[in-house]
Amino acid sequence: MTIEEARNGQRQLDRLAEHPPAQRLERVSGWGGASDSVSYVYRPSTIDELRRVFVAARQSGLTVGFQGRGNSYGDAALNGENILVDLRRMRRILDWDPQQGIIRVEPGVTLKQLWQYVIEDGWWPPVATGTMNITIGGGAAMNVHGKNAWKVGPIGEHILAFDLLLPSGEIITCSRDENSDIFFAAIGGFGMLGCFVSITLKMKRVYSGLLKVEAVASRSLREMMAYFDCHLQDSDYLVGWIDAFASGDDLGRGQLHRATYLAPGEDPDPLETLKVTNQTIPSTIMGVVPKFWLPFFMRPFYNNLGWRAVCWAKYLGSRFSDGLNGQSYLQPHAHFHFLLDAIPFRNAYGPGGIIQYQVFIPVAAALPAMETLLSLGQVHGAPNYLSVLKRHRPDMFLMTHGLDGYSLAMDFHITDDNRPRVRQLAREMDEVVLNAGGRFYLAKDSTLRPEVARAYLGEETIDRFCRLKRRCDPHGLIETNLWRRVFGGRGREIRH
Ligand SMILES: Cc1cc2nc3c(=O)[nH]c(=O)nc-3n(C[C@H](O)[C@H](O)[C@H](O)COP(=O)(O)OP(=O)(O)OC[C@H]3O[C@@H](n4cnc5c(N)ncnc54)[C@H](O)[C@@H]3O)c2cc1C
Numbered sequence: 433m434t435i436e437e438a439r440n441g442q443r444q445l446d447r448l449a450e451h452p453p454a455q456r457l458e459r460v461s462g463w464g465g466a467s468d469s470v471s472y473v474y475r476p477s478t479i480d481e482l483r484r485v486f487v488a489a490r491q492s493g494l495t496v497g498f499q500g501r502g503n504s505y506g507d508a509a510l511n512g513e514n515i516l517v518d519l520r521r522m523r524r525i526l527d528w529d530p531q532q533g534i535i536r537v538e539p540g541v542t543l544k545q546l547w548q549y550v551i552e553d554g555w556w557p558p559v560a561t562g563t564m565n566i567t568i569g570g571g572a573a574m575n576v577h578g579k580n581a582w583k584v585g586p587i588g589e590h591i592l593a594f595d596l597l598l599p600s601g602e603i604i605t606c607s608r609d610e611n612s613d614i615f616f617a618a619i620g621g622f623g624m625l626g627c628f629v630s631i632t633l634k635m636k637r638v639y640s641g642l643l644k645v646e647a648v649a650s651r652s653l654r655e656m657m658a659y660f661d662c663h664l665q666d667s668d669y670l671v672g673w674i675d676a677f678a679s680g681d682d683l684g685r686g687q688l689h690r691a692t693y694l695a696p697g698e699d700p701d702p703l704e705t706l707k708v709t710n711q712t713i714p715s716t717i718m719g720v721v722p723k724f725w726l727p728f729f730m731r732p733f734y735n736n737l738g739w740r741a742v743c744w745a746k747y748l749g750s751r752f753s754d755g756l757n758g759q760s761y762l763q764p765h766a767h768f769h770f771l772l773d774a775i776p777f778r779n780a781y782g783p784g785g786i787i788q789y790q791v792f793i794p795v796a797a798a799l800p801a802m803e804t805l806l807s808l809g810q811v812h813g814a815p816n817y818l819s820v821l822k823r824h825r826p827d828m829f830l831m832t833h834g835l836d837g838y839s840l841a842m843d844f845h846i847t848d849d850n851r852p853r854v855r856q857l858a859r860e861m862d863e864v865v866l867n868a869g870g871r872f873y874l875a876k877d878s879t880l881r882p883e884v885a886r887a888y889l890g891e892e893t894i895d896r897f898c899r900l901k902r903r904c905d906p907h908g909l910i911e912t913n914l915w916r917r918v919f920g921g922r923g924r925e926i927r928h
Contacts, residue, residue: 446448451492452515455765457908460516464505465785465844467878469512469913471497474759477521479629483601486909489515494909496599496625500570500912501542503563506878508622508911509570514546514911519569525629533635539569539628547710547766555635560769562820569628574875575829577839578769579669579691582635582823586834588619589827590634596626599909603629619901622874624897624903624915640694642762643669649751653684653806653821657799657838660688660823668692669768672821675743676737676806677844683803686819687750691768711766714772722799727780734845737818777818784846786874787854789816789861792824794837797868802840804864809842812857814850816842825833829895833871841876855879857892874914882920883902894919 452472461468472494476482499513512515523540534569537546540782544564547557559571559578566576572594575586584590602628606615606616618625650656663670667690674685674686699705699735733742753924767774770911778786793801802821809815827834858879865872871888872880886894901908909915 451494451802452488460499460504460510461509462510462567462784463503463778464787464876464878466592466787467507467783467785467913469507470511471511471514471516473516473518476557479603479670482517482522482597482627483628485515485517486730488601489766489909490599490907492716496909497912497915498569498573498627498910500540500573501562501565503566503570503785504574505624505876507899508574508874508877511911512675512913519567520628523567526907527632530555533637534632535635536630536632536793537568538630540567540573542569547599547711549705551638551641551708551711553763554702554706555640556638556765556778558634558636559587560677560765562770562772563899564770564773566768568631568633572619572628572631573621573623574833574873575827575834577787577822577824577834579671579689579822581839582664582670582825583668584636585825585827586620586829586832587633588616588721588829591619592632592634592639594618594631595629595906597629597907598626599907604712606830614900614904616828617830617897618809620831620833621897622831622913623823624735624901624910628912638693638765639696640699640702641707641710641764642694642699643691643765643768644760645689645691645696645763645768646760647749647750648688648690649686650688652682653687653803654799656684656686656688656821660677660821660838663690663921664694670823670918674806674819674821674840675747675888676809676819677740677743677806677818678747679810684806685746685747686821688927689768691763697908703765711764713767713770727776727778730780731782732784734817736813736815739845740815767772781845782847784851786817787846787878788841789844790839790873790875790876790878791861792835792837792839793834793865793868793869793870794835797870798838801864801868801870802838805842808857808860809844810863812853812860814844814853814857815900816844818843830893831874832902833873835871837870841871841873874918877914879920880918882918885918 456472459470474485495514497516499509519540522538524538527536533555543566562577562653571587575588577586595603669691672688678685678825822839824834831849866887
């Protein structure tokens with residue numbers, strides 16, 4: 433340790449000692465469990481309490497970061513040695529119009545609360561992430577997408593307006609017509625411009641509580657992408673699971689799920705299928721084994737050999753049960769969307785956690801680039817344990833990850849042994865993605881470097897974002913670990 437590092441460390445300890453009460457200090461982790469930090473955590477229930485946090489931050493010289501439910505995998509919702517505002521207590525539904533499907537919510541309302549509130553009136557959230565535990569504020573800040581991203585875009589496309597609390601205490605309303613520059617930058621702006629305190633969204637009309645689902649095995653990534661291409665028009669949702677251990681001619685093999693809504697009149701008893709009680713995800717596997725036991729059973733397989741066997745068995749199972757002609761079945765919306773909530777897989781990874789690497793690559797370059805990404809993991813002896821393929825479209829949001837192409841999300845199991853290897857792998861994968869004209873997803877990120885962010889976003893976009901940040905947050909009060917890591921000293925330039 434250099435003298436300068438030691439001094440910095442001492443300065444941080446001094447600041448922690450002299451600022452908000454030590455009882456507020458908590459160790460907070462990203463969802464993946466591979467990054468954490470200690471923060472002063474505040475949990476306001478009202479806008480006035482939130483305003484007082486900003487005052488306290490100014491007085492103590494600390495920065496403020498926001499957290500919804502902490503479902504971002506890396507450090508997006510961490511603010512080490514500073515203040516972290518946990519927004520889960522601001523979770524009231526403020527207004528609901530069941531005729532128009534328009535809802536106004538506080539930021540801490542979860543996706544679970546939202547779908548359970550609207551479904552019995554015949555509506556469903558237009559965008560559903562793989563977990564229902566996210567908050568609407570966190571979802572807006574990351575501009576999250578679902579398995580229908582190529583068709584309906586990210587959640588921002590369904591947000592009609594929001595109120596943003598600025599560090600000055602002022603609240604501004606933003607929509608496509610009012611403060612539109614901030615509207616398009618705060619959605620997807622990873623919480624850097626202000627705090628969403630209310631969000632108005634338009635829901636999607638549904639005529640049944642069920643979706644028509646088809647599961648199809650696919651022998652390679654090429655075959656999977658061809659299937660996506662064929663079914664973009666006649667599907668409402670498409671998602672592919674990839675066996676990242678398969679190589680050679682089988683590279684990128686896996687299983688696809690395709691779903692469509694039921695048309696009006698197709699469900700003989702929509703009132704029944706739309707009931708919340710008929711959407712509940714079972715808490716046992718095959719009606720017997722409680723889900724929370726699963727991580728204990730799975731843990732012995734969480735190594736390269738064990739997981740290769742699991743993926744192989746899953747792939748074979750998908751071929752023999754469904755074959756390439758996939759039979760369709762009916763499934764409740766919640767079961768289809770929130771499969772990951774049904775499998776408590778995170779605990780099985782153990783103390784090292786997971787780093788997820790999700791990238792977006794234009795259609796023309798996606799196949800070779802994604803084949804290279806999958807092969808690189810194998811070459812480095814760090815194949816990923818869960819790879820998911822989705823299709824996307826471009827959007828109007830300033831810091832967007834959206835483009836006309838595919839995304840590949842890959843979960844890397846982190847151990848003390850492989851941590852440096854995964855970091856090196858991420859560097860090599862970054863080059864592949866940049867050369868293919870791709871983009872990265874900050875909600876999942878743990879490895880992005882400032883030069884890579886500059887390369888994919890462009891200096892001009894980052895400058896525009898920083899100018900808006902200066903307007904909303906002139907003293908640079910809002911920061912997170914991710915902001916400091918990826919956007920370097922930019923936050924500090926504008927503090928005094
Ligand atoms: C199992 C799993 C599956 C997932 N599947 C998907 C998926 O299918 N699609 C997808 O797009 N993402 C997916 N994600 C990622 C997740 O949707 C995003 O990380 C989302 O932002 C998490 O919401 P959260 O409420 O937990 O926010 P957090 O993770 O707590 O925060 C996310 C960001 O929002 C900011 N923020 C939070 N609240 C506010 C607010 N009120 N005002 C301003 N800024 C705020 C935070 O500072 C942070 O930068 C998944 C995550 C998990 C764990």
